[in-house]
Each structure stands twice: as C-alpha cells, then as structure tokens.
Amino acid sequence: YTLVIKLRVDSVIIIPRELFKELDYTEIESLIARDTFKVLTYNLSIYKGQIFNLRLVREIKGKLTQSYEKSQLVFAGHSDEEKKEILTQSPTIQRMSQRLILAIGPSLMASYGMHCELRDITQAYVQSTDRLTRTLFARPLRELRESFPPRTIFRVVRPLYGVAESGLYWFKTYHNHYKDKLRMETSLYDLCLLITHEGIITFKIIKL
Secondary structure, rough: OOOHHHHHHHOOOOOOOOOHHHHHHHHHHHHHHOEEEEEEEEEOOOOOOOEEEEEEEEEEOOOOOEEEEEEEEEEEEHHOHHHOOOOOOOOOOHHHHHHHHHHHHHHHHHHHHOOOOOOOOOOOOOOOOOOOOEEEEEOOHHHHHHHHHEEEEEEEEEOOOOOOOHHHHHHHHHHHHHHHHHEEEEEOOOOEEEEOOOHHHHHHHOOO
C-alpha cells in the first residue's frame, strides 16, 4: 500500500476510498453478477476433487496519468494438474504477419491517411459468455470470508484470470467479434490476421 498512500498524499489519487477494501468487494460482486462463479454451500458428498484458492491482485493503474487503484480476482491455478491434459494455449499471430503489417503500414498511413493503433482490452478474460467445460471449485478469500455464510464454496463457471484455458475463451470471444460484428475475415494463412471483406468502404487489418 506504500505507493497508494504516496499517490494520495501527492493528490494524484483523489477519489476518497479505504485503500483497496471497497474495490475488493466490488470485484467479487461484479463477477457474481456476471455469473463467472456460483456461490454454493460445501458438501463433501457432492463436491469432490481439488479445491483451489483465490487471490486478489491489487495494483495502481495509470501511474503516468490519472492514477487509480484496481483489484482483480485471480484463480490460483498453479497447482492445477488437469491443465497438463487440456489445450491451454491460444493462437498468436505469426511473425510473417507482423512483418506484413510493418511493411505496408507506413505506406497506408502516408498515402491513404490511415491510422495505426494499439488497443488493450479491459477485463478481457472475464468477458467471455462461454461456460467452462470442466468443473472447478475454489475457497472464498480469507479477507472476505466473513461476508459469506459458513462452509461457502465457489464453483468457477466461466473463464477467470488464472484458469489455464481462459486464453482460449478470450481468443474465441474476440475472434468472433471481429468476424461477426466488424465483418472481417481471417487471412488464408494466419488465423490471427483479419482483414475487412472486399467491398467495404473502410479498410481494416487486425492482428490478435
């Protein structure tokens, strides 16, 4: 919390808030509202198997501009033995495609007034609407345990940071968004390189 206190003293962070406590509760409540996990009462005869821990990653965002605190719930999946048996790596753009964008980008900007932009997707993993194909259980956070009834257990229903296969669900969500909503199509040689359909006035080329 040292950086938080310093930024508040320097009036960089001006929103009145009890450090991260309020944000911790907001993060949990938003994930429950999104149906990312279910709150259940633990029953040994029903919920068998490994029970994982959860942790909150607390950080300061926007250190060079308007700073603010952020809490993010993370699934402690480092001890997840099942991840060795499932596909967990999402596709990434090929080096050839990166070179293509670097090669034609300056010409498109100079000759046609196009723009090159870098985008960071906020809360990427938890935006997926797909349900996990396997069953995962987690214990409530120690610092928030008093907010839930005794013997509470969480069932992780949708992708969450720290779950091994969340990257695949993220890729599917945004790949479909570009194809269905923005009317782009995948290049013939690279799944992660998308280009606008022929005939659309606005030309776009996207890499994931």
